[in-house]
Amino acid sequence: MSALSQTPPGCIERILFDAQAIAARLDAMAAEITAFYEGKPLTVLALLNGSLPFAADLLRRIPLPLQLECLRVASYHGGTESCGAVTFLQNELPDVAGRHLLILDDILDTGRTLHAVRQRLLAEARPLSIRVAVLLRKTKPRVESLEVDYAGFDIGDEFVVGYGLDYQGHYRNLPMVGVLKTALNRVG
Ligand code: IMP
Ligand code: MG
Numbered sequence: 001m002s003a004l005s006q007t008p009p010g011c012i013e014r015i016l017f018d019a020q021a022i023a024a025r026l027d028a029m030a031a032e033i034t035a036f037y038e039g040k041p042l043t044v045l046a047l048l049n050g051s052l053p054f055a056a057d058l059l060r061r062i063p064l065p066l067q068l069e070c071l072r073v074a075s076y077h078g079g080t081e082s083c084g085a086v087t088f089l090q091n092e093l094p095d096v097a098g099r100h101l102l103i104l105d106d107i108l109d110t111g112r113t114l115h116a117v118r119q120r121l122l123a124e125a126r127p128l129s130i131r132v133a134v135l136l137r138k139t140k141p142r143v144e145s146l147e148v149d150y151a152g153f154d155i156g157d158e159f160v161v162g163y164g165l166d167y168q169g170h171y172r173n174l175p176m177v178g179v180l181k182t183a184l185n186r187v188g
Contacts, residue, residue, distance in 0.1 A: 011161065011171055012178035017153060019175040022135075022163060023057070025152045029133065030061030033102065033150060036131075041099045042066040043127070047073055047117065049172065050106035053164040054135045054152075058104065069094035075113045080159040080167065080180070084143075086116040093125045101127035106164045107136040108148055115144035136160065136177065153177075 008015050017025075046055035048070050059068065072089035101121065105114055114132055121130060133150035140157045161167050162174030167184065 008176075008178055009171075009174060011167075011181055011184055012174070012176075013181045015176050015178045016155060016160060017163075017177045022152070022175075022177070026054075026058050026061055029150050029152060030058055033058075033133065034062050034064060037062075037064055037066070037100065037102070041128075043069055043094060043096050043099045043101050045069045045071055045094060045096075045101055045103045045121075047071055047103065047105045047113070050164045050166065051104045051135075053172070054106055055104045058133070067099070069096075071117065073113060073117060084112065086113050088120070093121060096121070096125050096127040099127055100129045101125070101131070103130065103132045105132070105134050107138065107160075108134045108142075108146065108151070109138050109140075111142035111144035111146040114148070115146045118146070135163065136165075 042064060044055070044059060044066050046052065046068065049072070059066070071093070074087045074089055075085070103114065103117060108114060118130055118132065121127065131149040132146070134148050135152040137148060137151040137154050138157050139154050158179045159167070160177050161171035161180045162177045164172050165177065166172045167180050
């Protein structure tokens with residue numbers, strides 16, 4: 001990575017993981033996931049919008065005959081604190097009967113989103129199994145107890161943006177993950 005591209009963008013106070021660190025971690029996660037699902041019918045469910053870069057980069061490292069589905073959910077509604085309600089922005093669930101399901105999300109924060117998605121899929125879609133992979137996991141008490149099976153990085157309870165994570169819809173396209181400047185954080 002060039003020296004120039006390591007300069008944080010104006011919105012970022014501190015870079016936590018640059019593109020190189022993310023790529024290296026995804027290599028290891030993908031190897032672990034590939035070993036586990038080898039020989040099993042696998043459907044990957046990417047939660048949109050946040051997991052899009054994570055899912056795209058992770059899946060290209062998994063050389064298995066998997067199927068990809070997406071589910072649009074929202075929980076933050078623009079601020080930096082979870083408001084509690086998880087909204088399914090689409091009603092239809094993927095057909096995963098007879099298949100193992102791996103859910104991908106950008107970050108595990110309160111646990112509400114993944115808990116709600118997991119419960120609904122278990123009850124209504126009934127896959128053979130459900131596992132969860134997140135790029136980031138905040139080390140804090142969860143509102144909903146939920147263990148993920150694969151976590152890229154553990155971080156503190158800070159609001160981060162980049163690589164899929166947004167603040168009011170912005171910064172998802174940054175190639176790195178960083179802590180959002182506090183001044184910006186207070187605007188919304
Ligand atoms: P949870 O339901 O509280 O676990 O939050 C999950 C969702 O909240 C994620 O999929 C993100 O969209 C959003 N979120 C939680 N923490 C952050 C953060 O630090 N930055 C950006 N989005 C976040
Ligand atoms: Mg979000």
